[in-house]
Amino acid sequence: MESIKAFFDTYFSWLSMPALTITITDIVEILILAYLVYRLLVWIRNTRAWSLLKGIVFICFFVFLAAVFEMNTIMFIISKGIDVAIMAAIVIFQPELRRALEQIGEKKIFSSLIPFESAKEVKERFSDKTVNELVKGTVEMAKVKTGALIVIEQNTTLAEYERTGIALDSIITSQLLINIFEHNTPLHDGAVIVRGDRIVSATCYLPLSDNMELSKELGTRHRAGVGISEVTDSLTIIVSEETGGVSLAYKGKLTRDVDAQTLRKQLVILQDKTVDTKKFRLWKGRGKNEEKQG
Known part of the structure; x- marks a missing residue:
């Protein structure tokens, strides 16, 4: 003592x-x-x-x-x-x-x-339209065996990896995803990072997983998808170029041969994991982005 x-x-x-x-x-x-x-x-x-x-x-x-x-x-x-x-x-x-x-x-x-305008009250991480476009784009690429790597950001920022690619800041559509990953196009090599309803960057480099339990038949694309899920809380959609199979990487675990229904279910779960945020507002009038109420 x-x-x-x-x-x-x-x-x-x-x-x-x-x-x-x-x-x-x-x-x-x-x-x-x-x-x-x-x-x-x-x-x-x-x-x-x-x-x-x-x-x-x-x-x-x-x-x-x-x-x-x-x-x-x-x-x-x-x-x-x-x-x-x-x-x-x-x-x-x-x-x-x-x-x-x-x-x-x-x-x-x-x-x-001192924010003069209130922040938007986010009810969802991304819209239902984004869910539909991600599922549609993934299914279409799987049919023709177009390799793809789509990383969806959650709470942990992916800015560190976003800076390794080419900035896009584009609304997500299935056609855009297909065009990005089309073979021999300038943006097809690397990963696409999704934040909210937008593709923020393409051709991004991701850390590779050192997990020895992963199958030896899996290539760099799958190891990169698992690698980013080990260091962040992101969900990664992987489309195999060899088999056309769709896989999901989340929290260091890889789920293979995912169908469209399972993919949609996972995206909906991800979509609901949100917290509403509010800021103090000095001006009590109508915000510039608010719609008129009848």
Whole structure:
């Protein structure tokens, strides 16, 4: 108990400081810091740094225990290796850090802090029309054995992989999907990324799965579909170029020989996994995108 008391006396002595007078400047400073911490956590949650953060929390807990029980050898090793660990993290996550700085430069800070218009209340991840077009396009490509790889984004952003391809930002139609994956066309090689009702990018590169349980007869397309499902919560539709069979990859598992009815069922399940979001609205009038009510 004495070691625990000594630890808190050493590292948390600031908690016993006398009460200070809080000014308007202090309140503004707290709000700014809270916003910056929030944006940092949102960025971490949407990148691979989320796994790093969980690891850091675990290590901090371990360091806390080592300090409390006076494990001097472990504390010495940690103190000597902390600088190297920080530099290694910066090098490993350099692409994410660079993109975060780019996003800060692109953001409209004032409008994000005080939104004058309410955000749309999203009732579904994508429309019924999108479900129909995805099913129709997949079935048509399967009939003629056109290889396809369609990744549907859920909560985890696919922006990291989206940037490896060619930006499209097009409404989803079965004809567009068929044209993209038609053999010998400029966009047929790689994956298509779907966000909401739009195809945001084509010819995207995906991570390949290292799962040794996958059948040896499966090619790169199937391994890429499983690979992206292992690192994100996306659903991937795969059409085999050799057999015309349709497969689904989700949470690292591959379901083969899927028919149109099963595909539609999975897409409907995916479509319903949404959370309504609302923003504060200063202007109480009709939004520019709202339809007139009779």
